[in-house]
Amino acid sequence: MNQKKRLKPILFVGTGSDVGKSVINAAFCRIFKQDGYHPAPFKAQNMSLNSYASAEGLELGRAQAVQAEACGIPCLSAMNPILLKPTSDQKAQLVLNGKPIGDQSARDYFLKTDREFLFAEAMKAWRSLDSRYNPIVMEGAGSISEVNLWDKDITNMRVALETGSPTILIADIDRGGVFGSVYGTIKLLPEAERKLIKGILINKFRGDISLFDDGRRMLEELTGIPVIGVIPYFRDIHIEEEDSVVIDYKRGSTDTSKINVAVVLLRYMSNFTDFNMLERMPEVNLYYSANPTEIAKADVVLIPGSKNTISDLIYLRERGLAKAIIQAAEAGKGVYGICGGYQILGEEIRDPDQVEGDLEMMPGLGLLPVVTTLSKEKRTVQTRFRFQQQKAYGTGYEIHMGQTRLLGGTPLCTLEDGSADGCLVSPKLWGTYLHGILDNRAVVEEILKANQLQAEVAHFDYNAFKEEQYNKLADHVRACVDMDQVYSVLDGERSC
Secondary structure, eight states: OOOSOOOOOEEEEESSTTSSHHHHHHHHHHHHHHTTOBOEEEOSEEEOSOEEEOTTSOEEEHHHHHHHHHHTSOOOGGGSSEEEEESSSSEEEEEETTEEEEEEEHHHHHHHSOHHHHHHHHHHHHHHHHTTOBSEEEEEEEETTOGGGGGGOSSSHHHHHHHTOOEEEEEEGGGSOHHHHHHHHHHHSOHHHHTTEEEEEEEEEOSOGGGGHHHHHHHHHHHSSOEEEEEEOOSSOOOOOOSGGGGGGTBOOOOTTSEEEEEEOOTTEEOGGGGHHHHHOTTEEEEEEOOHHHHHHOSEEEEOEESSHHHHHHHHHHHTHHHHHHHHHHTTOEEEEETHHHHHTSSEEEOTTOSSSSOSEEEOOSSSSEEEEEEEEEEEEEEEEEETTOSSOEEEEEEEEEEEEESSSBOSEEETTSOEEOEEEETTEEEESOBTGGGSHHHHHHHHHHTTOOOOOTTOOHHHHHHHHHHHHHHHHHTTBOHHHHHHHHOSOOOO
16 A cells, blocks of 8 residues: 555535535545545445446446546445435435345435444445545535435535544535525534534636635635635536436537437436447537437437336337337437347336336337346446457446346357357347447447448547546646645544
8 A cells, every 4th residue: 555644534525416526526536646645435325327336246336436447446335335226206226335225215215224324334334445545535415504414414424523534515606606505504514513624615617716816715704714726617628427417418419510329318317428438539429319309310329228127118108219219220220229228129128026116017119139027136247348259358347137038139249258248130239238338449430330430439549538537637626726725634643
């Protein structure tokens, strides 16, 4: 382990949801790495449909996997010991220490789960990281001023108290009301928690930052806490997002000057980061849509993963999207499904154990000769694979509940252990369980070739691109933050 001076852990919390905690956390993960430390991320409880498989074969939120990548270390389930994956408007699957332990309603989760047990499990995971890494860069969830939820808290200020962590409060100035949100958040906190707030970080500032000099001074006078930085809004740094709220900014339509790739916008879409590499290619216009007309205009149609495949199948039929997907395939356009999208393209989805709901069977779109049977057991694994008959291995990961049996076609991929994955009907029509398959250059090249589309894939190294983005993000944040102040609050005796 790096022999740099031992630092206290640091916790980033927010005045609300979507203020930029995950990205700021990733920035500090990379900054500490650049400065010679050996950091690791941690979020006690996360709610997201965008998850990742660790090398241990366990599941965690995608944001913590991204933050681990920014740290330059493999991700571990301990970095996100409690993960909630919504399966409907009222229920979510509870994943504890990387493994699902059942579905619960929001009411049951907050009122009937043993909060002490969950918090103890979270802290056990935290200690396992703290013994190996320095410092632990932690992220809270939502707003810390939800006073009605304080007694249920297992991820915000209770973590700060337990670990003795200096805490930085992040506020999003772009949404307005920054003075009220910062002042109100701090003043609502009990005194012991308020004392742990060591800095305020103003995020997503547009325009001339010097115009906020008076505002910065006023905030410090109002709260008695230093404003350690004002981070300008950016659009030229691309970090994988976790919350599907970002999809609202990615909805779009066709662009006749580019290759148009439509991602069908499902209600319970998961792992939308599967399409990040395509999105970064300058010749590609990748957009998300639930409009059948826009799906029909695309050159390539992608059906993403889903946390509730049967519900999304019903949704596709109700919106006319099922017909648009089938017509795209009949017109000879490329149609490809990943995980839940693979299941949707098949002949039938069976749910004898009612994993997803009351329906025990639902016809699929009938484009792939496969039948899926859902099960209570979840497969969570990182893997290497050979795509079609290629010799080189690619990398991906699986997170799914259920097994799919081929009735025809051929397997799409051969996994490293010799087993098969997916179903290939033609180069223009296939499905796979492999998340991340489109991050592999050879796969994208084959899709473009099959659809007679031209793009410079060979010169785009997605892994190198991501490393460049982490460094750009770190430089951007470092330039706007008083790092001497940050290190001063992380120095000294640890209280945990």
